[in-house]
Amino acid sequence: MDDPDFLKKTYMQTTFAPLILYTMGKVASSSVSNAILDAGIGCYDVHFLAQDRITSLLQSFFANDDFPIVPPHMIRSLQAYNSLRLNKEVKVISLLREPVSRNVSSVFQNLPKRLAGDQEAILERLRSNPPHWPDVWFETDFIPSMGIDVFNADIDPTKDVFRFRNGKIDLLIVKSQTADRRKEALIGNFLGTKISITRENDSSDKWYGETYSEVMANLGVIGSEYVEKCLNCRYFKKFYSLEERRQTAALYGHTLSA
Template sequence: MICIVYTMGKVGSTAISRAIKAAGLRCYDIHTMKDAALAGREPLPWHEEVSKARQAATSGDGLVITVARDPVARNLSGFFENLALYAPEGLSKPHHAIDVFLEKYSHQIPTNWFQREMLGELGVDLFSQPFDHKTRLQVHEGSPRVVAFRDDTADDVKSLTLSHEFGKTITIGRERTSAEKPYGELYRLTVESAWAFLPASYLDEMYDNDYVRHFWTPAEIAALRSKWSAA
């Protein structure tokens, strides 16, 4: 069986794909199958990987694995990963980082990803079947078969689930986090103080949508919002 790790960026997909490859299985790790994302660009090796991944997924020969993450946390991580793009002059203070983040980042990436990619490209409506909030796991029956985790799903649950799916031992390990990267200190300070700078309207946008309501319970959503809120 071929594995397709098909996720938005900054959700921990690398740890999953590396563990699967370490078990000797073929695995594609991609963030988009949209033709528009590839159109007009010089062909690159990952373009071919996207084509092969799409073929495996649509032919029924592949298992698709995807991951959801708190949209605010994911967006902050994505912003800092591409900090040179959004702030080429550099940043030194958390409140300045939040100002640039709110002004320049594409905040709808996580909230729209499953509709745009999973449904739009593979015809899979994950939201039509329930997510198990206790195990933080969903197995979508159909073609292709899809296993969905949250980024905070326990590593042993991810490992056991994928070991069962592939019939081989899969051990999910830890990857380097944003806090451990060169921008880590400013990232850490910004995350710790973001509650003081993120407006309520932004939190409304991030947490009042089908994506969040599918993967998190009302109580969990309230806790996430509280984490980022001064109220």
């Protein structure tokens, strides 16, 4: 049956509650999504919602014999995309993390075990990882999908939470470094229910934990130029106060004047 109204109703009946946790990778989203699911609320935890991005990723999976099935994270993106298009009201939660640790964590997430302890090889991988990738994600995925130009919005960067509204989309953005108890209160109030966050997917608990700690401790010396580029990310300057940015820079041996 090709009746568009019938197909729309069918999709609506098979769609979870309209709640999407939509973040760039490596911002501790799994802890929040599991807390929401534990509270009995359906939630899609996704990193991509832009139609072009989803289409490109699906094509790459279908063309690669190493991926005979669509990975679960892509299925979630498709479901969230349908939910965003079909539901009348959609709540969206996003998280922010300062760019240096986010980018380093992204590199370690895909690090081969053979490179454990090889700081130079890891640094080379870091240098090849675009320091402004979070900005690109905002510009090509988040802003087009949400229809909210956060870069030109009037916000107070000294805050740890930001609220936006665009038609059916009710958007909450929270800084990842916000204390878990406050994060629970902020998100719980947004959802109208209590949640309890338990830390998960922590780098220190993984096989590369020791090497990760060593690289982070020495990054101001071995990766000074890369750190500086990260600190110039547009989203970092938009959402983080000068004091927060100075504190982050100091962690990696840098000094910010403005």
